[in-house]
Amino acid sequence: MESRELIIYSGNILNKAISLRKGNESNEDEIFESLKACIGQKPDLLTKNVDPLNGNAIELFSEDEMNSSHEMGDRQDLKVTLKLFLYSLERKDIIASIDRGLRSTSVDYLDNIILSFSGYSKTGALTIEHIQKAWAVLEDQVDSGKVKMIGLSDVDTQLFIQTYELVKVKPSIVQINLASCCVVPPELAEFCKQKSIQLLTHSDPLNVLPEDKVLQLSNILQESAVIPDKIGVLEALWVMRFQVHLKTRGVLATKGYVVSLNGVL
Structure with a gap:
């Protein structure tokens, strides 16, 4: 028995029936259903690889789910974005999520990355130290040319302003959830304008992938015999959403998720 990482790819969910969400279905349901649709298939329809980026990780995906966005046109005509939902602040995990975003969209750089600490911060209050630790990794990706712009999601106004003042590469984007904040904080709006x-x-x-959803995914993996060994308790390290827009037509052409689950196999 050893600790192993499972990387599950949804592929382009816009090509699947699960992308036709009902009006009362949440983004959490979309993430879970897209991952379940992948691992719930017959084992012979599912590709299982030892991850070339991490020999201790196993990748799970269907061949028809791996989309190549470069087939949609020239790179300059595409807007490729990622949103990272972090449950781990380890440098290797953040880099792994970005690398898989690049692989999933078949591009050599990303237009922007939005960083969310929603999964990590459920265990306690988010601090400037937490943000700086993860932000430093994104700054390196900007310096290397892999990312053009970086931003933050669901960060308190004062914490966002403090982050902006301290970091080298300034956030170009900030996202707020109107479900938990019915109006845009005036101070944040003014700061962003300035x-x-x-x-x-x-x-x-x-929390995009709560523990009960992780447990359900674990049970599906066990029942489908995709992973022949007994699966211990799994925990999310990160969830990544990738999107590709066709800029000239204003169309969302690709959307999907990749999740990293860590456990004992």
Whole structure:
């Protein structure tokens, strides 16, 4: 028995029936259903690889789910974005999520990354030290040319301003959840206006992959015999959502999720 990482790819969910969400279905349901649709298939329809980026990780995906966004046109015509929901602040985990975002969209750089601490912060209050630790990793990705712009989601106004003042690469985007904040904080709106920061809203849940959903995924993996060994308790390290827009047409062409689950196999 050893600790192993499972990487589950949803593929492009816009090509699947699960993308046709009901009006009362949440983003949390969309994430869970897209991952369940992948691992719930017959084992012979599912590809299982030892991850080339991490020999201790196993990748799970269907061949028809791996989308190549470069087939949709020239790179300059695409807007490729990631949102990272962190449950771990380890450098290797953050880098792994970004690398898989690049692989999933078949591009060599990302237009922007939005960082969310919703999963991590459920265990306690988010601090400037937490943000700086993860932000330093994103700054390196900007310096290397892998990312053009980086931003934050669901951060208290004062914490966001403090982060902006301290970091080297300034956040270009900030997202707020109108479900938990019915109006945009005036101080944040004014600060963003002064600094030319994009202020966006979103409807993602506070915890995109709660423990009960992880347990259900674990049970599906066990029942399908995709992983022949007995699976211990799994925990999320990160969830990543990738999107590809066709800029000239204003169309969302690709959307999907990748999740990293860590446990004992």
